[in-house]
Amino acid sequence: MKITVCLKQAPDFDMVMADDWAVNDEGGLDIDYANRIINCFDEVALEYALRLKEAHGGSVQALTVGGPECDAMLRAALALEVDAAARIEVEEGADLRFAPATVAGLLSAAIAAAPLPDLVLMGRQAGVGDAAVVPQLCAEWLGFHCISNLLELTPAPDGRLAMAHQAPEGVRRLLVRPPAVATIGNMGDIALRSATLKARIAAKRRSIDQIRISAAHTLPQPAFMGLKNRVIGRECDMMETEDPREIAVGLLHLLNGEEANA
């Protein structure tokens, strides 16, 4: 099975201090210090792609959109022994924030320009609050089947893919004739493996393909107008005790619809 896994770097929001989520005077955020990491959904997609290759053979290509700052992420994927890594070049200074149709247009054009994969795996979104539309737009523009929130995949004897995916009220098991785009959501109990030091050193010597391509499709995109602080609207009444039993008494009061400190 030939698999393309699409990856996106995102800031590690867990590193951001709570106070730094306040919008600054210029209307932006001072969070540049946060490390750039493979987002959590794409991490699982990459791990699942590697497991599929180990179990059933084939190849895995890692693909991203962005500038040279994405190369560290692709090298990390190469160290995990993906077969190839490619980066779709964008113009220097191009702002891809809030531009999912542009990203989907570039990804689908690059995938269509190469020998087609059987399966494209993508995280359902790069981060919470992101648009969560890139996989679906890619599937439509490539003419691939689209399976959202994949839970399991095995090749069937007739060349189709047996896939289980999460639906709103249950799990659907499908037989899908490839090619297909599948999104990875909350798959559960799958964490990205770590590369050995030897593999990381070897990855530094491997090449990253640079793709220059124009999007064949796009959509009118929403115009970004600015950020605003979240309104929380709660004020926390801290219990004055740290004694678990006294806290438990207060919580039981709360569960019974009474004041916690009654």
Place this chain on the structure above:
Amino acid sequence: MKATLILTSRGVREANACYSALYELEQAGWDTELWLFGAFEQPLYPASEALRVEAQGLDLDNDAERLLAAAEMLWRRQKPDLLLMPEDLLWIEVCPRLSARTAMAVFTGCSALLWRDDRLEVEKSVYGGNVNARFALPLPCAMTLRTGELTPYVPSVHYDGPITSVPFDAGDSDGLELVEYIAAEGDGLEEASRLLIAGQGVGGGAAVAKLQELAARTNTALGCTRPLVQNGLMPPGKLVGATGVTVSPETAIVFGASGSGPFMSGMRKAGTIAAINNDPAAPIFRQADVGAVADCNAVAEALLDLLDK
């Protein structure tokens, strides 16, 4: 201008949240329209027109392919300027695919909208749910609504006009065969009036088991944050937050969660939130109503002891 709302057979609370968007636009002079998918029995918003897709035997609540085909058929017939749909696992897939097929703009996760100066302005959570962003939308546009973040609007009068029946022949999905559908048992998180939440700080399986026992003995639902799902300690259906369930309990007790934006965006409609965390600087304490700095496992044990007595 015409705004159309797609309604499925989900609950009245979700419908009322969607109605708030229609009401906002109607006040600004827009026409409104409803498309009903499946047996929608809730009171209807008093729109100008209502249509119902007749698709006997199809699982329109779970089958994105058929929903997409039906929505595309209706869009080509009715051509609304703005197509609204409630955001869930199904419509978050259908919305962008419909946009790709019809070349209209797409916007997901809308938590507020406003028609001002002949421009549609919308808002959504971004950066992991930690801040909001505002956008001006091009039209036509397909958009999903985060119903847990919209203030519900309950119409004083309801639609009583004719509902136009639109036959829909789904046909076969070429190359895609449904083999089995396994309905999930309802976990009751969305409807729960009392809720316990397990966060990463509770630790491993033994601590989760303790909270499960506590939930069972207090007749309270148990949800969790994302790390517990990722670590296989809780099933995905128990996830509360932006990529899981939006809850609205009267009382929620949160054990060992930091209070990340994604999690809290699923908690905004909760009544009283009590948080237990051993880190006094945890962001959860800025977003809860009652807080206690303590080891959450010790508190869970103390709760079980109290129930024993």
